[in-house]
Amino acid sequence: MNRIYFFYTILLIAGAIASCRKVDVDHSSDCSYNSTPEHPKAAYYQAVLDAHVARGLPGISALIRDESGVWVGAAGKADISENIDMKPCTVSKACSITKTFIGTLTLKLVEEGKIKLDEPLTTYLSQEILDEVKNARESTVRMLLNHQTGIADVIDDNNFYLAVLNQPDRKWKPEELIRYVYGDEPEFSPAGSDETYSNTNYLLLVMVIEQATGQDHAKLLREKVIQPLNLENTAYYWHDPLPSYTAQGYFDLYNNGSILNVTNYNTGSGNGYGGLYSNVYDLQLFIEALVREKRVLSAPLLEEMLHFTKEVETYNRANGLGIFKDFLERAPEEYAYGHRGRDLGYTADMYWFPEKDRTMVYFVNYGTDAASDLKSVFTDFRDAMATAVNGY
Numbered sequence: 001m002n003r004i005y006f007f008y009t010i011l012l013i014a015g016a017i018a019s020c021r022k023v024d025v026d027h028s029s030d031c032s033y034n035s036t037p038e039h040p041k042a043a044y045y046q047a048v049l050d051a052h053v054a055r056g057l058p059g060i061s062a063l064i065r066d067e068s069g070v071w072v073g074a075a076g077k078a079d080i081s082e083n084i085d086m087k088p089c090t091v092s093k094a095c096s097i098t099k100t101f102i103g104t105l106t107l108k109l110v111e112e113g114k115i116k117l118d119e120p121l122t123t124y125l126s127q128e129i130l131d132e133v134k135n136a137r138e139s140t141v142r143m144l145l146n147h148q149t150g151i152a153d154v155i156d157d158n159n160f161y162l163a164v165l166n167q168p169d170r171k172w173k174p175e176e177l178i179r180y181v182y183g184d185e186p187e188f189s190p191a192g193s194d195e196t197y198s199n200t201n202y203l204l205l206v207m208v209i210e211q212a213t214g215q216d217h218a219k220l221l222r223e224k225v226i227q228p229l230n231l232e233n234t235a236y237y238w239h240d241p242l243p244s245y246t247a248q249g250y251f252d253l254y255n256n257g258s259i260l261n262v263t264n265y266n267t268g269s270g271n272g273y274g275g276l277y278s279n280v281y282d283l284q285l286f287i288e289a290l291v292r293e294k295r296v297l298s299a300p301l302l303e304e305m306l307h308f309t310k311e312v313e314t315y316n317r318a319n320g321l322g323i324f325k326d327f328l329e330r331a332p333e334e335y336a337y338g339h340r341g342r343d344l345g346y347t348a349d350m351y352w353f354p355e356k357d358r359t360m361v362y363f364v365n366y367g368t369d370a371a372s373d374l375k376s377v378f379t380d381f382r383d384a385m386a387t388a389v390n391g392y
Contacts, residue, residue, distance in 0.1 A: 036069025041388070048388055049075040052381040056374050058250045058259055059086030060381070062362035063280035064389050065288075072280060078247040078365065080259065091233055091279050092247040092363035094348045095341030098236075098276040099202050101225055103145055103322015104290060105217070106205060107301045108224050115212045117142040117304065117321075124208040132182040133204075138190045141208060144201040145321035146309055152184035153198040155267060168265045171238040174207050177268055195309045195319055199273035206272035218270065229289055229296070234278040238270045242277055247365040249345020252372045262345040262367065274343060283350045283361045291323075291337045292352050292359070306337065326351060327386055334390050336360070342369040347378060353389065360389040 039045075041064075049060045052075075059076035072088040109115045116123075118140050122130060130136050139149040154160060157180040163170070178200070187196040206217040213220065218239035226234050235242055249263045269275030278286075290296045297305065308318035308325045316329040320337075327336050338351035347364040362385060368378045 036071060039071045040068050041066070042071055042073075045071050045388055046073045046075070048381070048384045049073055052377055052384070055377045055380075056252075056257070056259075057364055057366050057377055057381065059090075059247060059365045060362060061086050061088050061090050061092065061280050062385070063088065063284050063359070064385075065284060065359040066389065066391070067357075070284075078245075080248070080250070081261070086247060086365070087245075089233065089279050089281065090245055090247050090363075091235070091243045091277050092348065092365055093237075093249060093274075093341070093343060093346035094276040094278050094283065094350070094363070095274050095343040095346055096199075097278075097283065097339045097341040097348055097350050098272070098274050100290075100322045100339045100350070101221060101236075101276055101286070102202055102205060102209075102217075102272050103305065104296060105221050105225050106141070106145060106209060107297050107305060107321065109209065109213065109220075110304075111298055111301055115141055115208065117145075121204065121208065124211045125204065129178060129204075129207070133178065133200075134184065135186040135190050136204070141205070142321065143190060144205045144208070146319045147195045147197050147201055148193070148309065148319075149190050149198070149201055150186040150188040150194065150196060151198055151200050151204070152181045152186060154178070154180050154200045154203060157181065157184070160268075164265055164267055170266060172266070172268050172271060174203055174210075174271050177203055177271055178207070193310075195312065197312075197315075197319070199268070202272035203268075204272075217272065225286075225296075229285060231278065231282040231286060234276065234282045234286075236270060237275045237277055238266070239275075246277060247346075247363070249343070249365050249367065251345050251367040251370070252374055255372050257373075259366075265344050267344060274341075280361045280363065283348075284359055287338055287350050287352050287361070288359055291354070292357070327353075330386065330390070334386070343367060344369065349382065349385075356390060358389050358391075360385060 059078050061074040063072045074086045074088050076086050078084045078086040078090045121136050121139050135149050135151045143149045160180040188194045209217045218236050250259045251262045253260045305321040308320045311318045317324045317326040333355040336351035336353045341348035345367045347368045350361050352359050368375050
């Protein structure tokens, strides 16, 4: 993606790698984890992780629930310089999986009558934003949720990445971020049929939530989603402090096999489109409560969430309201509900496969949103995990 290439090019030219530092967290607390004793596929699942760490991915934590129970495992390092192992309970950045949480929060507010899915954004957004963000006037809340607005993506803006380089630890606010798309041409006219994934949609969504409720969206996320599900290892950065056992994030900046720590670069976390940190246990609990057990949203709202756009062939997925129908390149019975997460130094996937009633969650503390030799290693890992969870 051009935005990522631009970011790393400027980083190299500026010699800014000297400013890359670790997030200040304490790894002194240990953590234990539970797995089904003598899971029949334990060795097979673990071998997948080990093989791809051996190929260069710094650390992986993973969970698979299948008909034999729950298997959890990990491989590699959560912190390379401190020689700290990755563990299943290690917290890592979930990146765009945040959108499923924000989508769920939005639908809960729809249930409460505070937001209407098909209400135009003119009801909720300021005159300035409506004037400056092209397609905002013509779009609805539903179109934000399923990426059918055509509104330009804030993280495609080169000036935004220059700002990230200059202030890597900045705690961005929505009204600061939205200015980076003022005047930008949309991808298409919002006719309600085309779709293009844009982080700006969820940036605008949290602005809608705050205008509609008069409350901070991070507070509502904790009160209506995180706390009711007892997600004790989930934090929404920068609004929440990170747990002590948080993985560092890495990228092969020079594409020479040297893994560098890029943890502290904040690409807008805490504004709807990213910022969730969690572990495999909490994400299993969340996705299963949401779409398997169906105990988070009412039946009508869950049906709305799982109404998908046409397939996005480039990514082999379709967009629901804050959720994907994914793995559409595989056999028809191997599709899954969930979301992908990709950022500069982190990667995550969270999925439930409804036809086989199996769950797969994993974190990789390496960035796969940009080209590097290890991106193909991750692609191989993702395919191997999907194959493993589907029973082959």
